[in-house]
Amino acid sequence: MKIVSYSVEGVTDYGFVVDRTDFVPRYFVEDILRERIPKDVKKLLPDIELRGLIEASLENVKLEKVPLSSVHIEPPIIDPKKIICIALNYRDHAEEVGLKIPEEIVFFLKPPTTLTGPFDSIIKPRMVEKIDYEGELAVVIGDRVKEVEPSEAMLYVFGYTVFNDVTARDLQFRDGLWRGWTMSKCFDTFAPMGPWVVSADEVEDPHNMRIITRVNKEIRQNSNTSNMIFKIPEIISYISHIMTLEPGDIIATGTPAGIGYTREDGLLKEGDIVEVWIEKIGAIRNQLISIK
Numbered sequence: 001m002k003i004v005s006y007s008v009e010g011v012t013d014y015g016f017v018v019d020r021t022d023f024v025p026r027y028f029v030e031d032i033l034r035e036r037i038p039k040d041v042k043k044l045l046p047d048i049e050l051r052g053l054i055e056a057s058l059e060n061v062k063l064e065k066v067p068l069s070s071v072h073i074e075p076p077i078i079d080p081k082k083i084i085c086i087a088l089n090y091r092d093h094a095e096e097v098g099l100k101i102p103e104e105i106v107f108f109l110k111p112p113t114t115l116t117g118p119f120d121s122i123i124k125p126r127m128v129e130k131i132d133y134e135g136e137l138a139v140v141i142g143d144r145v146k147e148v149e150p151s152e153a154m155l156y157v158f159g160y161t162v163f164n165d166v167t168a169r170d171l172q173f174r175d176g177l178w179r180g181w182t183m184s185k186c187f188d189t190f191a192p193m194g195p196w197v198v199s200a201d202e203v204e205d206p207h208n209m210r211i212i213t214r215v216n217k218e219i220r221q222n223s224n225t226s227n228m229i230f231k232i233p234e235i236i237s238y239i240s241h242i243m244t245l246e247p248g249d250i251i252a253t254g255t256p257a258g259i260g261y262t263r264e265d266g267l268l269k270e271g272d273i274v275e276v277w278i279e280k281i282g283a284i285r286n287q288l289i290s291i292k
Contacts, residue, residue, distance in 0.1 A: 003044075005076050006023075042080075042246075043247070074194075076140070076193065122166055125168070137252075140250060141247060161250075162276050239251065
């Protein structure tokens with residue numbers, strides 16, 4: 001199952017991608033099933049029985065399809081309660097920024113207002129000069145979970161999507177790395193995500209997917225999720241012992257080496273287009289613009 005959120009004339013809803021160009025809106029499936037499908041996608045995620053009925057309908061019933069090009073594609077989870085980002089989770093990335101490999105999981109939060117669609121613009125704040133990209137695999141939590149052990153943690157994963165942890169490097173390092181992390185990552189539009197969320201059953205191994213970030217078609221990051229220091233079950237377990245995770249919560253699992261900050265002239269400039277692609281999921285493409 002691939003879930004896509006979209007808007008038409010300011011009205012948002014979601015549907016089910018049947019190929020990479022078309023989708024079936026939620027209410028089309030609802031009409032066929034004659035069963036209520038919640039308008040809030042977060043309420044669908046933990047309902048395994050209903051999801052099974054939907055999948056069967058998509059496979060066995062001829063449903064009207066709508067071109068994705070005819071709607072505005074939104075982040076697949078429009079209003080998650082939490083966006084949790086794992087820091088320094090690729091050894092090569094920790095080395096390129098000159099930091100020690102963490103002995104335990106380090107994370108920070110981004111507010112939901114940072115989210116923007118998979119093909120929307122990243123807006124350069126007036127107070128920021130140095131903007132960077134960080135391509136990441138994001139996990140979408142499917143059910144409420146508290147204090148789960150790693151051996152059971154994957155049972156609470158609904159699926160996966162593509163994420164870009166956009167960062168203002170001048171603010172991040174202005175007052176020392178640790179003080180600047182939150183400020184530098186929390187501007188509106190600093191979390192492009194999408195283009196849809198792919199359910200876990202369609203991803204054989206989330207720890208073996210190629211991840212590539214391009215800037216203006218030039219490859220900047222080229223890695224594999226197998227290079228994560230802390231794997232997804234460890235991450236979910238660790239976080240769930242600190243806070244309750246709820247359906248629709250997003251966990252961005254860290255970025256590999258190749259960020260712009262470590263390259264000569266590698267930071268983003270106005271007009272640059274950043275593409276993050278992850279195997280088995282798809283790609284997001286966002287242009288950096290300034291609002292005059």
